[in-house]
Amino acid sequence: MNVTAKLSPDDLARACAESMWKDDQASQGLGMALVDIKCGQATLSMTIRPDMVNGHNIAHGGFIFTLADSAFAFACNSHNERAVAAQGSITFIRxxxxxxxxxxxxxxxxxxxxxxxxxxxxxxxxxxxxxFRGHSRTIGGTLVPAGPTDSDKTSTT
Structure with missing residues (x-):
């Protein structure tokens, strides 16, 4: 039985996010939190700390970019196909x-x-x-293993 085939697209997206999150030391280290995950969508939060402001006493753009990039990563990996950024750009508005x-x-x-x-x-x-706009590229492999299929089972008789 293919375990991932039984999951709804949003449940699969959440399983993919849980798999990624456990090893994502960068996002966790910056205090990010997963707010919502759906198929093709992700929402993350992060509070601007004193060590994240620049010489103008505003949030350093690199931290804003990193938050956006992390949300992008969780969204583009929500289909259970490993994906990475091929390109990303950001426009700072405020x-x-x-x-x-x-x-x-x-x-x-x-x-x-x-x-x-x-x-x-x-x-x-x-x-x-x-x-932020990001372009992703799949690199092969999955985040959530499918589990054994019926054809993988062997008879013990």
Missing amino acids: PGKLGDELIAAAREVSKSGRSGLYDVRVTAGDVVIAE
């Missing part, structure tokens, strides 16, 4: 501030063959602070 809880909401725009296109909106409350 500054994030010390203490802001940033929310990065990623959504799949298109997926064809090994390539995917994802948009990520980063907000602080109702204020959009950045827009």
Whole structure:
């Protein structure tokens, strides 16, 4: 029986996120949290700490990019096909501030063959602070093993 075939697309996405999250020291180390995961979508949060502000006393753009990139990663890996970023760009619209809880909401725009296109909106409350676009490429393999299939079972008679 193929275990992943019994999961709904959103349940499979959550299983993929759990598999990725357990080894994602970067996202965890920055205090990110998985808020919501669905097929082709991911929402992560991160609060801007004192060690994340720059000389202008605003959130360093690298941390905002990293939050968006992490949301992108969870969205593009939600189909149980291992995927990595091929390209990513960000437009900073407003500054994030010390203490802001940033929310990065990623959504799949298109997926064809090994390539995917994802948009990520980063907000602080109702204020959009950045827009990110990422291009993904699958690299082979899965995050959640399918489990044994009926053809894998051997008879013991």
